[in-house]
Amino acid sequence: MIYLDNAATSWPKPDCVREAVSRCMKDVGGSPGRSGHRLANDAERLRFDAREALAGLFGVSNPMRVIFTLNATEALNLVISGLLPPGAHVVTTSMEHNSVMRPVRAAEKRGASVTVAPCRTDGTMSPSAIEEHIRPETRLIVANHASNVCGTVLPIREIGDVARGRNIPFLLDAAQTAGCLPIDLSADNIDLLAFTGHKGLLGPGGTGGLVIRDDFDISLLPSLTHGGTGSRSEQETHPDFLPDKYESGTPNMIGLAGLTAAVRYVRERGLGQIGEHEQSLTHLLIDGLGNLPGVRVLGTGDARKQTSAISFTIDGQHASEIAQALEERFDIMCRPGLHCAPQAHRTLGTLPEGTVRLAPGPFTTDAEIDQALSAVEQLAQAR
Amino acid sequence: MSKFAVILVHSTSHAIHAERVLRRAGFTVKLIPTPRDLSSDCGSALRITVEDQSAIELLLAESRVAIDRIEPLDR
Numbered sequence: 378m379i380y381l382d383n384a385a386t387s388w389p390k391p392d393c394v395r396e397a398v399s400r401c402m403k404d405v406g407g408s409p410g411r412s413g414h415r416l417a418n419d420a421e422r423l424r425f426d427a428r429e430a431l432a433g434l435f436g437v438s439n440p441m442r443v444i445f446t447l448n449a450t451e452a453l454n455l456v457i458s459g460l461l462p463p464g465a466h467v468v469t470t471s472m473e474h475n476s477v478m479r480p481v482r483a484a485e486k487r488g489a490s491v492t493v494a495p496c497r498t499d500g501t502m503s504p505s506a507i508e509e510h511i512r513p514e515t516r517l518i519v520a521n522h523a524s525n526v527c528g529t530v531l532p533i534r535e536i537g538d539v540a541r542g543r544n545i546p547f548l549l550d551a552a553q554t555a556g557c558l559p560i561d562l563s564a565d566n567i568d569l570l571a572f573t574g575h576k577g578l579l580g581p582g583g584t585g586g587l588v589i590r591d592d593f594d595i596s597l598l599p600s601l602t603h604g605g606t607g608s609r610s611e612q613e614t615h616p617d618f619l620p621d622k623y624e625s626g627t628p629n630m631i632g633l634a635g636l637t638a639a640v641r642y643v644r645e646r647g648l649g650q651i652g653e654h655e656q657s658l659t660h661l662l663i664d665g666l667g668n669l670p671g672v673r674v675l676g677t678g679d680a681r682k683q684t685s686a687i688s689f690t691i692d693g694q695h696a697s698e699i700a701q702a703l704e705e706r707f708d709i710m711c712r713p714g715l716h717c718a719p720q721a722h723r724t725l726g727t728l729p730e731g732t733v734r735l736a737p738g739p740f741t742t743d744a745e746i747d748q749a750l751s752a753v754e755q756l757a758q759a760r
Numbered sequence: 761m762s763k764f765a766v767i768l769v770h771s772t773s774h775a776i777h778a779e780r781v782l783r784r785a786g787f788t789v790k791l792i793p794t795p796r797d798l799s800s801d802c803g804s805a806l807r808i809t810v811e812d813q814s815a816i817e818l819l820l821a822e823s824r825v826a827i828d829r830i831e832p833l834d835r
Binding site for chain 2: 410413429441609
């Protein structure tokens with residue numbers, strides 16, 4: 378079996394991740410913040426390890442500014458719904474996933490206004506495309522770091538620079554890049570970073586979070602959920618300090634245990650090494666697919682300008698049928714269709730049909746890419 | 761007079777944050793349930809020795825670890 382769906386979720390996971398999950402379930406049974414017995418305290422220590430690992434990865438000095446959520450989507454919803462009351466304005470891009478577009482449209486329905494800054498047909502954009510849409514009432518700029526459809530990377534440092542210059546919070550959706558590309562909240566001018574734990578970071582599903590820059594004023598951002606935190610139990614109102622302000626209810630401890638091991642693995646192996654490996658596989662795929670008759674590769678066609686999500690079409694064939702044939706005849710797992718990103722497909726010119734996406738990961742080999750290329754070649758010849 | 765003091769914190773996350781910073785700096789600290797006579801909070805607090813108190817206060821401030829306050833422990 379060849380797994381090329383790492384842009385949806387990475388697989389396989391490093392052994393240390395599975396071992397950490399198992400150890401947590403076996404030995405760290407408590408609920409963090411609840412009670413003060415040894416198992417509860419060990420759980421809190423484990424959660425703090427996770428905060429420290431992620432703060433280190435993203436260049437934030439205070440680990441308490443790492444907030445855990447169910448996934449990147451929940452973190453995006455927390456910020457988008459919190460910063461966009463009726464009358465506020467947001468600028469986003471035409472390459473966004475529905476995890477941004479849907480909460481933005483929901484805010485619009487409540488009375489906020491939305492500008493979708495256009496990207497080019499290869500998914501790239503100029504930072505000035507954002508800047509020219511900023512208004513006095515703009516309260517948020519939100520953009521993805523890289524497209525989940527075709528991998529195109531946006532100029533986030535420049536967009537962040539524009540946001541900082543105008544004193545507007547910049548929210549980055551790093552679902553496709555955390556663990557694949559270097560991200561530094563200070564250097565990249567990011568105020569708020571939504572990440573997922575189960576893709577490039579190689580952790581378990583059901584993990585993700587929000588990283589808040591050291592100087593971001595949290596009084597600007599209300600809580601999305603309210604409930605038990607283990608702190609201020611005598612009060613019926615939710616705490617206003619970090620991390621409790623944005624974390625309520627019992628957390629996913631086995632997930633966080635796995636995520637900590639995963640982040641340590643990624644940092645030890647090195648983002649540089651992982652990035653180079655994925656870029657080399659991406660280059661092989663783009664080159665190989667581009668040489669096949671009737672096959673069109675979306676995006677810039679340059680492996681250095683994208684992540685390892687490669688989308689293609691074959692003239693006269695449906696994306697869903699290509700994916701089905703890849704699995705049934707060649708045992709290759711990929712993802713066809715719209716990838717929950719109709720806005721991005723509209724920009725790329727592939728709505729409503731969609732594309733087939735091949736997404737290698739840190740454990741994909743050159744030989745597997747060769748087999749995938751040979752499989753697509755056979756399908757393309759059959760048209 | 762007890763030789764211990766207790767660091768009261770806003771939540772257990774803060775207790776662990778302080779514990780981590782202090783242990784790395786070589787201080788002896790013990791995580792204890794928050795004494796009810798000092799706070800209505802039902803979480804954890806950190807027991808330290810009185811002679812370390814001023815050095816600890818300085819280090820926590822430098823490391824930007826948020827705490828509520830430090831109280832003497834009468835036992």
